[in-house]
Amino acid sequence: MSTTSPRIGRPAERIEARIKVTGQARYAADVVLPGLAHAAYVGSAIACGRVLAVDTARAEQAGGVLLILTHDNRGPLGDLPNGDGTGLTPDPRPPLADDRIDYRGQIVAMVVAESPEQAAHAASLVEVRYEPAPFVVDIDDGAGTRLSDVPRRGDCAAALRAAPVTIDVLYSTPIQHPCPLEPHATVAHWVDHDLVVYDSTQWVLGDQAVLARAFGLSNERVRVLAPFVGGSFGSKVFTAAHTLLAAVAARRLERPVKSVLRRSEVLTTVGPRAATRQRIQLAAERDGRLIALRHHTRSHCATERDVADRDPFYEPTSGITRVLYACPNYEAVHDVVPLHLAKPGWMRAPGEATGLWALEGALDELACESGLDPLALRMRNHSSRDAHTGKPYASEHLRECYERGAERFGWSRREPRPRSMRDGDAWIGWGMATAAHPGNRDPASVRVRLDRERGGVHVTVATAGIDLGTGLYTALAVVVADALDLPGERVTVELGDTRLPPAPMTGGSNLTASVAPAALAACTRLRRRLLAFRRAPDESADWAELLDRAGLGDIEAIGTTDARPPGERHAHHSFGAQFVEVRVVPELGRIRVTRVVGVFDVGQVVDATTTRSQLLGGVLFGVGQALLEQQVHDPVHALPVHADLAGYLLPCHADVPDIDVEWLDAVPDVTFNAIGCRGAGEIGITGVAPAIASAVHHAIGVRLRDLPLTPDRLLAALAESPRE
């Protein structure tokens, strides 16, 4: 593809950049409608128990209050469509369904008022009486339930007993939050008994399905729009309580209602990445070849009821550990621990970002134990097929990633001994890890329409898929401009509207791989139809001229991507190699990442500009995961301690290292889709945290196995370390 296409894989300008830098991009909370009313919420002050009474008398007296909804007066809502794949809610119960409290912050009342100031103040006047019950908010205090699905191959126990080298280590990850900068927001508006919703979502069709079911409407009568979404990272897949309640209130009031979560509500009610405790047992030959890998994960889920209903959320840590390395014996067991917290959800690279933290860390320990270079150990255990199913990868270039990454980083100059590099007061360490993310693709359709206009044609590309900042607008423009050989300014892209051709949720790095080939297919159809009007087969294609000859003012075609057939012969996976340099000042507990090199195989890159940005962003997400981000809950009072952005620390400008990201060129995964592209949205994060921890070990000889690597943890580890 890249050899024949002038645009694909080259850097384009992000096509929506201009309206974003001028403040003209309209996000959900920017929607202004006549008569707009504003919502605020009352969150539960207890973590478990019952609401005995909600006294709204004082709140109702406050200025501007229009409506207060509680479980007593919320009114009926239909069953929500969880489990059938059409839409998702964080809780199978609709919001304000009953008096039961499952976590602190759970919405117990909604206040709607003329202004946001009035709504917020009235919400503070709602008095709630509770009957508290005992609760558990710390994964280490909770009892686990074993999930029944235990993927295994070979005989792990026997291999672990017999192996010459074994590693048995515990790694942990805290609750971390996707925490997009745009708070979750909905504007709901009823127009002639039909519902129009502007939402901050990853999935307009999922919203539509949930809302249609909740209000007993046909899907066509619910329109959801999300042309711009201010980041998501997994947190806007579910149709949340505030979205449903906005629609309830708007119908009740016969006015549009805006419902924007406060940052503290985002951090306490929107599902985070589950906490994990992971035990990795490795058995290896003396040369480093893996004989056995056992991966035991505990991760937290929501209530016991989810477990009883056999639908607990679990952080899928073993998805990657079972496939990545050649290893004849493998077993993964998973326990879920119900806690009184908001139900966890997916966060950028769910499973990979957590599972690789444990596995890659353990491999670094194996390398040290065996006296092997960490990179050589990965090479030795490289697998050119899915190690679990045995299916060969259709396109796999991990060794090249290792080699090029090592070269760009200068890995060969690494002295293996810890505490071997120093600059002033800082110890310098180098670490590396494998990055990996599966290739995902889902059914999608895209409409491409050519309009005859003065001086030529204009193309409009449309699909319900959503650009979360991920670059889909640009990728589609590139594909279509390339396929129709038109200048970019003749292409408009429309996204994020249920009235447009259906597309899957943006998730699992799937969207470009799903809709870009569909756009290409639509262009192929258009070309074929218009080229029939050529006078000679070698006549150059002038679309305006051909439209005129056909007597058409416009023409459109829909292209589709099909579901992946069962029994595919090949596996599709993205890989990468990440190398990190840290500087550690032990006595100050200070770890700074100074340099990151990543080389990735993500198949054919569609647009170099936005792909690079995605990979850079992934790396920084990994830096945050490694050094800063955690949500802690006071085990006695259930207080979410890090419920704002001064507590839940995202990396800031000053935390940013020099980052060098690169991808392999001309490695299209051509049996995956017609373009050969896989996603690049998540892989960038996956190897960063373990590479950082390995670099810290290399710097100072101290092994840190609990994220994040904060000063208190480093100081505690040093105090226990025999070195000092």
Added chain:
Amino acid sequence: MRPFTYVEGISVADAAAAVHAAPAAMFLAGGTAIVDLMKLGVLAPAALVDVQRLPLGDIELDDRRARIGACVRNAQLAEHPEIRARWPVVREALLSGMSAQLRNMSTVAGNILQRTRCPYYRDPHSACNKRVPGSGCAVQTGWDRDAAVLGGSPHCLAVFPSDLATALAILDAIVYTRRGDGGARRLPFDGFHRLPGDTPERDTVLDHGELVTHLELPDLAIARRSHYFKVRDRASYDFALASAAVALDLERGHVRDARIALGGVATRPWRCTAAEQSLRGKRAELASFRAAADLALADAVARTHNGFKIELARHVVVRALSELAARPG
């Protein structure tokens, strides 16, 4: 936010009298602390008296002192070339705290009067004696990683967060006020912030309706060699896990005089006079600094998760003194 009336102060006396007369009135300056806390429901004034346009926005300097208006913006103070030359610790402390935007908004008086970041204080549902006297102190049984190791009481362990105040603690600063009844006070900075004891709701000795009008920094030879060093979780835009403001008067490799204060670890700006005393006459070298640091933290009390602050603060003191001693001049 509870509804409130907004009044623009006409004069210092008038503003102080207005707040003094209304128990639920408060002063508004930069707003960065008060608006935040009003949104949380932690503060709920019925009236705000805006003092931003009062003539309190100037920095006046002569040989003997700096007179800093209460409404001088923190950015303005940090950028002042003479402050930088004569009291470098002030500039360094200011630049290590907040963001540029917050420094542009917030005032010097607001800075030293800012409230704790203790999560239980900021959560209206939690027990907190500082917010609601007599309600208890949830930190005592709760999450204490960021709690104070110095100056705490069974009623409060809230860390006082101001970097600027930590710097002022070593500079013999004086706080000037105008009282609501028309009187005026001159308050040495040393006694300005209170230990929590059993009345943690009062951070300072100010009375209701008492308006800070300006701060004075006396000219101090030792302040010319002063330094602020801060450790935080994030590389910037973050509160201190531990910090130190230090000043050294050196003569031929020996310490003639020293000043040390700790931030991020105590319930008020924490001057370490015993540690300062220990340095006098000693060689300006690592061993002396370590001994001083041990003395500075001698009374520290660790709880479940905040013990690291003691060790960290020791290293911060050593680091701050070492960097300062290595400076030319």
Added chain:
Amino acid sequence: MVRLSVNGERHELDLDPRTTLLDALRDHLGLTGTKKGCDHGQCGACTVHVDGRRVLSCLALAVAQQGREIGTIEGLARGDHLHPMQLAFIECDALQCGFCTPGQIMSAIAMLAEVEHRRQLDDVAIRERMSGNLCRCGAYPNILAAIRRVRT
């Protein structure tokens, strides 16, 4: 009545004293380019200029801003001519989701105005001075590149 001067235009608004400058801009003047990311001064998305200096509009009460000149992202371009910082952000792809972008741009412009000798601003200094503007997408390296481009 609260009198606000925004992007050179005077407005008289009937505002609740509780209304922040941010909400006045967004809800009363329709200037929604300024974003609310945290509403507590912890993210920088609401950065605007007041008398030329960058401030957080979420912590500024609108009623206290009378007589000051307020500048927002909507006031940067002159017709179709974008501000050099806006152009640099496009050229360097210094944005992804775009939500923090107006705040980053307003902050960056004011930041350059704060220093006398722009060329002395190295990467470390720019990063430190921009640390009050969080970006969850991780566009930081490209934001730095954009600022460098305008600096010289």
